[in-house]
Amino acid sequence: DIVMTQTPLSSPVTLGQPASISCRSSESLVYSDGNTYLSWFQQRPGQPPRLLIYKISHRFSGVPDRFSGSGAGTDFTLKISRVEAEDVGVYYCMQASQFPYTFGQGTKLEIK
Amino acid sequence: EVQLVESGGGLVQPGGSLRLSCAASGFTFSNYNMIWVRQAPGKGLEWVSYIYISSSVIYYADSVKGRFTISRDNARDSLYLQMDSLTVEDTAVYYCARVVDGVTGADFWGQGTLVTVSS
Numbered sequence: 001d002i003v004m005t006q007t008p009l010s011s012p013v014t015l016g017q018p019a020s021i022s023c024r025s026s027e028s029l030v031y032s033d034g035n036t037y038l039s040w041f042q043q044r045p046g047q048p049p050r051l052l053i054y055k056i057s058h059r060f061s062g063v064p065d066r067f068s069g070s071g072a073g074t075d076f077t078l079k080i081s082r083v084e085a086e087d088v089g090v091y092y093c094m095q096a097s098q099f100p101y102t103f104g105q106g107t108k109l110e111i112k
Numbered sequence: 113e114v115q116l117v118e119s120g121g122g123l124v125q126p127g128g129s130l131r132l133s134c135a136a137s138g139f140t141f142s143n144y145n146m147i148w149v150r151q152a153p154g155k156g157l158e159w160v161s162y163i164y165i166s167s168s169v170i171y172y173a174d175s176v177k178g179r180f181t182i183s184r185d186n187a188r189d190s191l192y193l194q195m196d197s198l199t200v201e202d203t204a205v206y207y208c209a210r211v212v213d214g215v216t217g218a219d220f221w222g223q224g225t226l227v228t229v230s231s
């Protein structure tokens with residue numbers, strides 16, 4: 001199984017400042033069709049996961065442009081350009097290039 | 113509006129069974145692959161199972177293989193998870209999610225249903 005490792009596990013951020021979360025996979029996520037199926041999800045307290053980013057860098061419908069994704073192969077990053085209060089929650093990366101799908105441990109974003 | 117509504121959760125004794133349902137609306141259910149994902153209390157997300165549009169392809173996590181059965185009824189716009197031989201480690205909120213393979217992946221999720229396995 002592909003192991004997904006996120007860092008940091010906790011990220012205290014000042015409102016208006018940037019935040020960055022790293023996700024590393026134990027093997028390449030490049031699928032046989034040439035795509036890389038790495039997604040990022042946000043889970044606010046008491047809510048289900050919400051898709052933010054798919055295929056490394058594609059922002060899902062309705063997601064603010066302060067969220068961006070980057071990376072390739074085994075190393076990926078989610079960036080928030082200016083953190084807002086509504087961004088508080090836990091962020092997960094997930095790979096869907098190979099079964100079983102696997103998630104990172106989650107990164108808790110909180111306001112300082 | 114895309115909606116996924118899970119039901120069927122509850123309290124069950126170890127060794128017992130439970131059947132979860134996921135009712136879909138707001139999109140053509142028969143055009144989408146589906147998954148179940150669970151989240152133990154205070155823990156992270158764990159993928160449980162995947163089912164193809166026609167039910168011709170099914171995958172399970174090793175942790176549930178042989179005990180859980182995923183199925184769907186496209187005529188009823190519904191997804192199911194039959195859970196047998198439950199253990200305390202199966203206690204979690206269970207989410208269903210719509211999957212667009214090759215594009216957005218797991219793009220819409222239900223609110224979840226809580227399964228508690230306890231004596």
